[in-house]
Amino acid sequence: MRLDLQPWGETMAELVTAARAAESAGAGVVWAPELHRSAFTTAAALATGTSKAAGGESRIGVGTGIALAFARSAMLTAIAAADLDELAEGRFRLGLGTGVARLNQDWHGVPFERPLPRLRDTVEIVRKVLAGGDPVTHKGVRSIRVRGWRRPYPPVREHIPIYLAGVGPAMVALAAQTADGWIGHELCPPADLRDRILPTLRSARRDDFDVVAAACCSVDDDPREARRRAANVVGFYASVRSYAEMFRHAGFGAVTEKASAALRGGRSADDLGDLVPEAMVDAYTIAGTPGQCRSRIAAYDGLAGALKLSAPSYGLPADETRHAQEGLLTLVGSLR
Template sequence: MRLTYGPWGETLSELASSARAAEDAGAETLWVPELHRSAMVSAAVLAGATTRTRIGTAIALAFTRSPMTTALEALDLDELSGGRFVLGLGSGVRRLNEDWHGVAWDKPVARMRDTVAAIREFTAGCRTGDPIEAPGMRIRGYQRPFPTERARIPIYLAAVGPAMTRLAGEIGDGWISHELCSPAYLRDRVRPQLNVRPGFDVVVSACCSIDEDPAVARRRAAGLVGFYASVRTYAGFFAFHGLGAEQAGVVDRFRRGAGADDLADVVPQRMVDLLTLSGTADQVRDKLAAYEGLAGAIKLTPPTHGVSSEETRVAQDRIIELIGDLA
């Protein structure tokens, strides 16, 4: 199972330094999200700061850019990284698309299928000058004058629901899990939907918090669990783990005015233990081993919700140290 990492930085300079440290430690891929920064800009920073690791978006929002724009950015990032780029796409949720970005939310599974098809058609044919036909794309009189590293850039899809998960297994080069994904959930709910085939990459994401005092490690991760538990969309996920009542407590606190980053105090230890890799270094190693045979790679990330920047830095340093020990 390959060790990959989602570096963190309060500044882009710190993000670059974190990426170099993770590469030196042995991380096989470095992933960047899209929420507080543009995933594409962050990926460009990582491409310039590293020389060996793959650089991936986990994830870039699929519907807030046109497929052509996404394809152009992917080609540029693949050139910038020397053929190391992985395009990870996700749909996001309705509120994020409609209220934050002003784009329509309609049949996301079908739209994701069409988006991936259009990106692949464009990256494969943009150098020829021939017409490009794809769902939602009709291009005439266009020829990219620059060389490309690859005509086909790997596309991974993030998915939580069963329909999008099945689509990832059907058309994607890989699947990326939600930040909370236990071995049991991966085994019993996700893999049966993926129809994993040779060469298909299963990437499980895990919030990781390491400290000599397990209680300190859990406390750091509790805020991230609370952040996601406040979203009712994930009710089925929490119910699968027998955490429906615990999620309801978090949602109630959120509805009574607590901020999404201020919910750690209503997250019980059981939630953190089931859904994150938190504890001493030895305990985290044991939890990592539970994913063997289920995932091709694990994406470790430090907690970033409900904690200070300094606490995230400490957590990041411990994860990179662990990657170095294991790699």
């Protein structure tokens, strides 16, 4: 199983340094999320800051994990993907996700109606633009009609892999039907991957389909410290209405109610870890000593082609996140 990393940095320079450390540790892909930074800008920094192996073969991949599919036009997304693949010398992977309704409508002012066909249309348009034909047309929930335009630069590759993020069964099935890979939510334990996600992916996917599970990984010689750092990650999602049913189904409904009430009362969503019991941290993250984390990572073997790991950062001072990432990089290096 490939181990990927979602690097963190207080500055872009520090983030690139972390990506280089991941490359040295043997990570397979570095992924750029989209929340506090632009996924495409971050991916550009990662692409130029990492390298290819001797002999010209790809060394570490670079991907958006994930870029918001609706906040940009599908054509701009395709053009950015082609640019990034050029910067990465053929190592780029385009990861896309819908985000939730409030993020699209309130933050970015874009429609969120019928997200499933809208995402399907986005993938089709991106592929048509990347194919380089003239005209480029598609009619659907999301449409395009471009005539007299052709990208005048030779592509690095004929095909840029597209990954889709999905949690619910319909989005997971869409990834299986239309994409080259699936990217999991960072709260996706092995049992959920095995029992809920993989049966849907296997129903339609090709043999070369890349299943990328994800997990927050908090490593410390003191397992209580490791859990404390990871707790804010779980607390953040416990306060989000979209995940309430998932937590209720697992027996943590009371925690979601407390987290939602705390959020309404003015507490920061990044600082709700004190409401999360250790059992919930253990259920949804990889947190503990290096040995405990190795065992938890091994549980994904045979279920996923890759595991995207990220250090805890929610509600933590920069120095503490930095320390947590150093521990994660050491762990990844010991597993290669």
